[in-house]
Amino acid sequence: MLDKAMLLALVNIGVAVILIAVLAMILKINRKKFAIGAALLVIYAGISIYYVCLVRSYPRSVLKQDIVTVTVPLSEEHQIESEEEETDFMVVILYEDETFSLAPDGEIEVKKGGRFKIEKVIYRSADSEEIKADIKGFAGNARRNDQQDIGYWVTYANMLKYWAMKGEKDKFEVQIKEDNDLLGTIYIQFID
Numbered sequence: 001m002l003d004k005a006m007l008l009a010l011v012n013i014g015v016a017v018i019l020i021a022v023l024a025m026i027l028k029i030n031r032k033k034f035a036i037g038a039a040l041l042v043i044y045a046g047i048s049i050y051y052v053c054l055v056r057s058y059p060r061s062v063l064k065q066d067i068v069t070v071t072v073p074l075s076e077e078h079q080i081e082s083e084e085e086e087t088d089f090m091v092v093i094l095y096e097d098e099t100f101s102l103a104p105d106g107e108i109e110v111k112k113g114g115r116f117k118i119e120k121v122i123y124r125s126a127d128s129e130e131i132k133a134d135i136k137g138f139a140g141n142a143r144r145n146d147q148q149d150i151g152y153w154v155t156y157a158n159m160l161k162y163w164a165m166k167g168e169k170d171k172f173e174v175q176i177k178e179d180n181d182l183l184g185t186i187y188i189q190f191i192d
Contacts, residue, residue, distance in 0.1 A: 015048075016045040019044065020041065023038060088103070089103075090102070091186050093108060095116040111190070116153070116154055118135075130178050132148045132177045133148070134148070134149060134175045135173075136172055136173045147177070154188075156170070156190045170189065170190040172188045172189075174186045
């Protein structure tokens with residue numbers, strides 16, 4: 001639980017406590033400087049406490065984690081096979097007025113009170129009409145589920161909870177398809 005952000009928040013609180021001790025010494029020397037120092041200390045302590053609250057309440061996100069990539073050289077046979085099997089796509093998601101791009105097997109955390117929308121799927125060899133994003137547990141078109149959920153606002157309340165992934169609470173799969181061929185998946189994790 002003690003990551004870099006929390007450690008920095010605790011250091012700020014420690015500095016505020018040290019400043020209180022220094023301020024007590026200034027009180028004996030000069031009351032006017034004490035009043036100015038006390039006002040500045042209250043502002044600093046308030047900002048430090050606010051920072052601690054932000055760090056404690058902000059959930060861990062895939063976006064905050066370090067991403068490590070390893071490049072493994074392939075033989076010529078494997079390179080030819082991988083070129084044929086390459087199915088890279090990007091899913092563009094709008095969440096709380098911010099735009100995120102997710103690669104295959106990517107995951108985004110969404111607050112249960114928030115909403116998101118899949119804006120589009122970028123795929124190198126297909127028209128946008130051929131690509132579908134099917135959020136398991138959600139039907140964008142309630143009258144006829146055409147498995148096309150691009151462009152619809154999604155909230156936790158709209159999700160059918162029994163479609164959550166097995167062994168994962170409030171985590172749902174989004175299948176990206178070209179016609180009926182599965183290109184890959186991304187994941188939506190709802191958090192408190």
